[in-house]
Amino acid sequence: MPTQRGCGTGGHLFLALILGVTLCLTTHGLDYDNTPRWTTWIQDLRDYTQFRQTVSNSTTFWLEEQQKVLYVGARNAIFALNTNNINDQSMKMIRWEAIPAKTKDCLNKHGQGFENCHNYIRFLRRFNGTHLYACGTYAFLPHCAYVDIKRFTLSAPFEGKDSCPYDPTVGYTGVVADNKIYTATLYGFQGRQADIKKSFDGRLLKMDDSVLWKAPNFIDSMLLRESVQSSVGDDDKIYVFFTEKLGDENAFNGKPLVSLVARVCKNDEGGSRTLQKRWTSFLKTRIVCSIPEYDFHFNILKSIFVFNQKTWQNTIIYGVFGSQWQNVQISAVCQYTIADIRKAFEGPYKEVQESARWWARYTGAVPTPRPGSCITDAFKKAGVKTSRDLPDDVLEFVKKRTLMDEEVRPVGGRPLVTKKLVSYTKMVVDTVTALDDKQYRVMFIGTADGWIHKVVHVGARSYAIEEMQVYKEPQPVESLVLVGDQSQRTLIVGAQSGVIQVAVSSCHKYRSCLDCIMGRDPYCGWDGESCQEVQLQKDRTGLIQDIVNGNKGCLKSKAYVLIKTVPKDVDLFLSCPLSSNTAAVLWTFGGKDLPGGSEPRYQLDGKLLVVRQVQAGDAGRYHCHARENGLVYPVASYDVRVGLRLMSTIREIIYLFLIAALGVATVVLSVLCIYLCCSSARRGKSRIHLTAASGMELQNVAGLAAGKGEEEEAGRYSGERFLKIIPGEGAAVGNHLSSTSAMVDLLPPPPPPPPPLPLAPDPATAGATPNGLAGLPHVLRKMNGNSYVLLRQAGDVETISSHYHSFTEELSKMLEKRKHAQLVDKLDESSV
Structure with missing residues (x-):
């Protein structure tokens, strides 16, 4: 990893790098820490629905948007849920458990009570017009089956060692294209055989043995229909995203990780002599998410989200990243275009320099047709109709040089979102048309402790609108999908404990015009009296929004004045009830800002003003203002009156006397009651x-x-x-x-x-x-x-x-x- 610039000394000491990165991110907190403006706890969420079943690991999603059905793969079960309401009576379920003999065998190998000796559904995709394709770990002996969509029944399971991992905890990804299954994971009982495989017509295509994997972790994959409206007759491609360990050790205090994207052609059939039943189109390149001015890298890819546009050429890929730096928890979201990814695969290759045993750019001759390319119209004209027709020199070249020299860098050269002290896991993106007739992208990002961060992308910047708690018990958000049309848009979340459904917007929580406008929420607008859902309003002429600036459209507000009387020589506490987490608090007294450097008695503790040992001169009007989005507005005012200490003492004495009198009266009444009770029991004798x-x-x-x-x-x-x-x-x-x-x-x-x-x-x-x-x-x-x-x-x-x-x-x-x-x-x- 290159040395750090701009902050710190750029040395190689691990501690120095940690301190330098932390200092850089702290001094530029507004740019590198997207703090959500609003916090919504789970008890305050409206339209909150939880799918109540006694199963766990409901994390494998497949959405059929037109049918309004969400298929969920869990532990020992597959569900079909209604996206309008995931908890209604139309739910269907298939029980798919490993037979007792397989479970017993798994327990004998791994020990009694081994939690992974169940059938965890890891793969669930549409196979054709009538069936889904599902695979599960099946007590460490993977099995697959077909699901009849109409009857929602399961076919006879069959062994799926080449389509599913044994261990439910390892990374896994897969797609289905034209009745062909493309998967990438760690195969085998020990989970050591990393591979990208293609299953079709009873045959299998996989990686060549010369490819040396270094502890890969497969994250996600996508199918891109690049053959559609292609001017060169290109083939469709499968992109696989994963992480690997580098061979060198440096400031990471161990072998660092690197994020990569690999590409294979959908119709690759392997070579005729060289690379038989092996990929002939496999290439990979590094994908980067970093802060360039500090050379700080988010090197751990957590997940991706593919944002499909009308044409595949405009496809956007969002990546969720974390950092490998120890003791520095920070996450980021970077955005990439398919054009930049294709450009990297069309650039120069890397090769290993035997003398230095290091990867360097290859500068020699490149054979024709280009190694690693898909079969195009030009290839077919040259007599290369399939991958089996490729010359041996082309195949030998690609065996040795699978890594590309150019890296895939994010749009704008930096992350869209960064957040300290939070670990991001999954994300989805929605497009919202605001009142200014512009479309804004709203990101919903899941965290490792069961929260959702809602972020809007405006121009070159992103603003965190809200953070929502969706699970009471902290747990990673592992699946996210957006369902419904713009008028009834909801978010479905999957985690270990179950599936929940929440609305994408909750405009009711904004009680004032300023809160509604400053939130920059494209879903919300102020109608003069309350904050309303924009998509639900037929007449939008009276609504107000300001997504770009977040400070225009509201009249000047006034703060209520509260009278507060305090005795002399005691501490005074004045709160500023701000609903925004990003607003700065400003206190004034007698026209002067507080706390002042010349008066140490005034202290600011977050939103709380503390006046130590109040004196007679501290009486007067205290004002709390908030500064946000270039606007200063009043929040609270206090009319403080300082009483004499003597009067306070007399008042305290009176209070103590009354308390003592009440205590004596209580004792007397208690004794009298006891006497009466006892005398009534003995009455007559x-x-x-x-x-x-x-x-x-x-x-x-x-x-x-x-x-x-x-x-x-x-x-x-x-x-x-x-x-x-x-x-x-x-x-x-x-x-x-x-x-x-x-x-x-x-x-x-x-x-x-x-x-x-x-x-x-x-x-x-x-x-x-x-x-x-x-x-x-x-x-x-x-x-x-x-x-x-x-x-x-x-x-x-x-x-x-x-x-x-x-x-x-x-x-x-x-x-x-x-x-x-x-x-x-x-x-x-x-x-x-």
Whole structure:
């Protein structure tokens, strides 16, 4: 690679070259970094359709535009999709999987779980009026088959080792012309046999063994009908694009790559003695995409797009390139004409100088007819009707000299598009007639992370209109086609995860006249109120567009003024809400541009203005303007008011007090809620705890079943309706109550107390007590039906003492009797 000029020292050190190239591209960023003006995320895309199938690798496309059908080759399947809506019910599918025996054999050779042991469809083209021709890797044993278009069925597959690669990851390309299959790939199980082959009438034509391939990677191919309206009776040709490694090592830190285009004649049949069953027309030449003033080369060809005009002489080829420079990710698109490619193949040859072992221009005599040429009318007049009639000296010449001396250089000598920090993969080109009745070419370029860059070519320059995210998960865009007429133009994208369809234009996203005009989008025009799709408007007289300049047609706009109050000694942040990625932000305050060199407190962080430690003098009107396409327009204005720090402190104290008050109120309410919840659960019952040092009176709550004797017994006392616990005996009673879990109901106002139990059993009332028990001593009070407690009534110590010693025996008898008695319906928790 030649040394670098214009930037850097031009030395051979790899690091120096990297730094030099980066510096050159940075200092001339507008020319060498086409930043998309608008960013559209996947959630903001309208008319977004995803083909929902559980297959992967939907990357092989064949479009039948007139039938409005897109054929898609995927892993183990072939689909026929409606281009109007790829996800409608008219979809058809053919399952084409490798038989289990072949899959098992592939797994045994490559290891369990080998992902490539499937049938990846790599070739899908129309073969004739009724059938497609399809080839797949078929678990590392390539097979091909014919697809009946009408019935959409698959014929019996047959072995296709000479038409398809074994490995689904290697480069591959092919075309079909007049029932002949032209393919180029790495053939064989190990993928080491690089070749360009022609299959026809059961025969095979391939490269001569003298051609030494150096790790080629086949990118794409095209058929050009150069026989149509040819004044010399020329033959059609197949052009194959690929990359190879050079033999020398240099600043690439390894063997550099070079991009080439090869050419063969469609009707080549090989030689009669020399080059039997070998190409007699194979020639190749280098295709260049570079920035000449810096001698910076984009040497890795990624893909091509053939832009067909009305005649083949006006065919345009677009190439997507990347750079081999490590640590410098940059992509480019270069444009070529078929005339320049033909001129290179008609120029001088190269040959290897044995002394220097280097390719140099061949300056010797060239035999007639010209080696590597197709059979023309002039050849036929000279008796050379087919390639088998070519003289041996012509064939020997072309065996040794397949490389041409002239390189194919891009139109204008430089790339149409360059983009840093992005890896381009695929592209398609559309032609749009704008309001000025001129046609503009719009490029849709896929990236390695699932985005589409939309670029318009205007004169000698290109403008990136928009970048669209079409896949949520980053993945390379591997296939692109444009479908539909100008009024319903859509883009279909293929990648590993599936197929999606999006509209080529989304004018609704432009909310203002300036955005609509400055976008330079040929699909869009401003009607005075909104941005409209030009192709959908029958009356276009009121629409405004400016593709060339991108700054004319809109009235002066005004920015809304926002009031912003900030305290003193804090940082102020003011945003400039720009929708454009290419506009420059301009801030002004008091008629002066910000940030100023004399005032370091003003800092610009992208679209954000930061004012450090705001002071009283910073109050006033701040204006944000955008500069774009030679036009300066307002975006936002702020009326900043600076408050006193004292007032701010007082305000903060008030805020803290309110927060604290709310916190306390929250705690109190929480405690109250917990208390209420707990008290509601315990409502109606209360546990009594007695201490030895205190006396206590209890209201008489004797059982309702008391007899008349109890009333008489109660008359002997002082007439009080309270029971008194004598100090000194409270401990014993309390312990007795606690151990037996005695509970006293808390009732709203209590009913009149019933009379106490009689002192001795009364035969008349023996069976009247609950559970069939006879009356007990009055010291044994019934509580809630089944619970009993021994209480001493005030003023009758002697009576209580007389019954106290027999209490245990009586209670034991009573409890023993209860075992055989029928219990009441509602029992208390316990009985003592």
